[in-house]
Amino acid sequence: MKLFGLDIRRAGGAMAQRIEPPVTAQAAAGDEGLLAVGWGSLGAPGAVRGLPRVTPETAAHHATVFACCNNIAGDLAKVPLKLWQRQGDGQDVRVREHAAGELLNGEAAPGVPANLVRFAAVYAYALRGNGHIYGPRDGGGELMRLDIVRQGSVSMLRDGLERFYQFEDGAGVQRRVPARAMVHLRYMAEDGWTGRSPIQVAAESVGIALAGQRAAARNAAGGTTKGVIKLGDNYEGEEQRVRNARRIKDAMQDPGGDGWIVTNPDEDVKALDISAADQELLSSRKFDREMLAGIYRMPPSKLQMLEYGVKANGEQQAIDYLTDCLLHWSALVEAQLDVALLTRAERAAGLFLRHDFGALLQPTVKEQYEALNRAVGGPFMLPNEARAKIGAPPVAEGGTLNPAPNMTRAAAPGRDPEGDDA
Known part of the structure; x- marks a missing residue:
């Protein structure tokens, strides 16, 4: 720098070199630019002109879509999500003293129960294909709380292989956090990060269902010529x-x-009575209901579609619902919660999360007593273990296995043995 022709620059001070950001061609970005700034959840346009635009908000107005998402989120939220550790001998041991287990089953945030947080995240996960839970950590890396975020306002940013999330927290503060502080449940993510909604993947089929519902609503509201x-x-x-x-x-x-x-x-x-075309339109809504239930792998009985019949045994019906529907969704939720809430060292030590579906398969009192009776008389269960399962206190004689039913017993004292040699 010169003043009045004199160089007043500090001696020995080299001028800082200006660094320009690298410039890349626009074509190299392709169509991923919008997804990189969080616009991946826009409604999918249909290839057929005239069909309604399929978005999570419009699809949720359909009772079948709401029932499917509500059943999945409600059943996964009402069962305990327990933390286990797999030992070297293959045995799974329950881990009780851990922040993740307490926040997922007790109070997730001040005044917010954990079931409510899990329900909101899984409902958005089933409806939108993306569900988010904000999980800040303290200086030691321990989880502090699990907060519900507004699911439709979360944007995912990308910096190379790193992912960041921009959202508004419960206090109304705009935050930008790394992926380590955000539980991101994503469904059918082709790139591993951007989830896709099942109703947007099948946009044309869902659009037909939405169009049929709107036509039926207009007919019921008197929108047609009478x-x-x-x-x-x-x-x-x-x-x-x-x-x-x-x-x-x-x-x-x-x-x-x-x-x-x-x-x-x-x-x-x-x-003018209802036309034949309108009657066919109303009857086709049954097909729309079946199609939407198939998208979510939901059994007809859970949607009160009883024209297909029900299982003779309610327990078998619950087992089919668990194996056909819930395990498909719960396995993906558990795997993503493991990565988000457990450290790499904890996962290497054998820690994992698993839903306890015993509440969905709760037996009757008679069935429970019969099963425990067979287990104790088997024998492979101690009497005290069986009493603990029904909430009864232990007894002094319940610490040993009962003898097998076909075991030869010694003669009772004071009783003469039978036979000619007595």
Whole structure:
């Protein structure tokens, strides 16, 4: 720098070299630019013109979509999500003293139960294909809480292989956190990070269902033509013509009317019932319901579609629901929670999360007692272990296995043995 022709630059101070960011061609980015800034959850446009745009918000208005997402999220939220550790001998031991287990089953955040947080995340996961839970950590790396975030306002940013999330927390503060502080449940992620909604993947089929529902709603709300009034030409003025037409219309819509309408000789009234096309449209809604249930792997009985029959045994029906539907969703949720909430060292030590579906397969009192009776008399279960399962206190004689039913027992004392040699 020069002043009045003199160089007043500090001696020995080299000028800092200016570094420009690298410039890449626009074509190299392709279509991933919008996904990189969080626009991957926009509604999928259909290839057929005229079908409604399929978005999570519009699809949630369909009762079948809501029922499927509500059943999946509700059943995964009401069962305990327990933390286990697999030992070297293959035995799984319950881990109770851990922040993840407490936050997932107790109080996730101040005043917010854990079941509510899990329900919100899994519901958004099933509906949108992406569910988020904010999990900040302290300086030691321990989980502090699990917060619900507004699922539709989370943007994922990308810096190479690193991922960052921008969202608004419960206090109304805009945050940008690394992937380590965010539980991101993503479904059918082709790149491993960007989840896709099942209703947007099958956008055309879901669009047909939404179009059928809207047509049925318009028909039920009176949005279609109900009748035709043919008026004569012998009216003195337009006002008299309109007044007579309104009189006939009111008589047709009067629920207390006797069914008789008085008209002029050259006039006619014709009521239009539901057309054959509308009847076929309403009957096709049953197919739409079956199709949406198939997308979510939901058994018909869970949607009260009882025309297909029900299982003779309620327990078998619950087992089929567990194996056909819930295990598909729970396995993906458990795997992503393991990576997000457990450290690499904890996972290497054998820690993992698993839903306890015993609440869904709860037996009756009779079935439980019969099973415990067989287990104790088997024998492979101690009597005290069986008593603990039903909440009864242990007894002094319950610490040893009962003898097998076919074991030869010694003669009771004080009783003479039978036989000729007695």
